[in-house]
Amino acid sequence: MTSVQDSLIFRNILSHPPTAEIWNDRTRTKYYLDFEAALAKAQARLSIIPQDAADAIVKVCFDVDTLIDWDLLRQQTEHIGYPVLGVVQQLVARVNEHSPTGEKWGEWSHWGATTQDLTDTASVLQIRDTLNVIENFLNQIISALRDLSQKHKSTPMAGRSNLQQAVPISAGFKFARLLATFLRHKDRLGELRKRVLVLEFGGAAGTLATLSPGGSDDIGLRCQEELAKELGLDVPDTSWHTERDRIAEFGFFCTLVTGTCAK
Incomplete structure (x- = not known):
């Protein structure tokens, strides 16, 4: 199934190249990773996750094309119905691959989100x-x-x-x-x-x-503020x-x- 937006002849009649670039799969996925990197930074500052885990997550999120296997993401999205889970699964796996022996820093990805x-x-x-x-x-x-x-x-x-x-x-x-x-x-x-x-x-x-299971402090709201600042x-x-x-x-x-x- 195709649409007018897929047409080489007609697509620029109904869209504008710069905005089409903003709303394509790559940019959307890049912003998923920007969120994950910003979340890791914010949570490390608040000692919610280890600093080493945050550093590993941020490093892997830097380049969307290096991190993401697009064909695999397509398959994951077709199976699940939305792309976020596939992106997070690939992020966790890649961070774990680059973590020191025995460490699984990728498990701290997407924490509380x-x-x-x-x-x-x-x-x-x-x-x-x-x-x-x-x-x-x-x-x-x-x-x-x-x-x-x-x-x-x-x-x-x-x-x-x-x-x-x-x-x-x-x-x-x-x-x-x-x-x-x-x-x-x-x-x-x-x-x-x-x-x-x-x-x-x-x-x-x-x-x-999930960021404050006992409800004893405002760590969740502080994390929200730090994340907003990062983005x-x-x-x-x-x-x-x-x-x-x-x-x-x-x-x-x-x-x-x-x-x-x-x-």
Whole structure:
């Protein structure tokens, strides 16, 4: 089964090469490994896992193409239904291969995390990259519309009203209205970042309980803060495994921008 995105002829009509690169398998898997490396660093700082284990995990996560057997990952994903478990299994095996004799540092990989943590955080990192691309386009569009609004402020054209021509307007006025819309989109993008570029790390049920089995301290929340810092994301107010409003808001924003561009 193929899609238009697989077509050499049509794929760039429905996608943009830089954003297609952000959302491909390799980049998503790289962000899985970035999460695992950042988690190991954060947990070693808090003495949750041994420093030697963290060093071994970080070293192996450095190069996605060296670590990942893509054909094996495809098979694992087809068998399980999602790629995270296959990535973690390959990570554990590779770290163990490179650990000193008798050590199994790979067993400390993914400590206290769950599949949804990786899935959501990788998506957030992809969204962050995508928003940077969109912001660059918005800046170019806004600059062009400012110039056109000024250049054509006295250029007459027919206005439109209820499916017919109406009173005269200037082309500059028409461009200015579009400019105002794109400026609002730029504001929305800034607001969006605060709500969407947020870490997901809650463990199996969102409680971080496996990092502090007795519930005696705040080590789980401290680990969450350290991990967010490593990845350059905000700390969540609570885990959001089943609360999808962040992802939905990004989709709504893209819909608004696309609709305006379609005019």
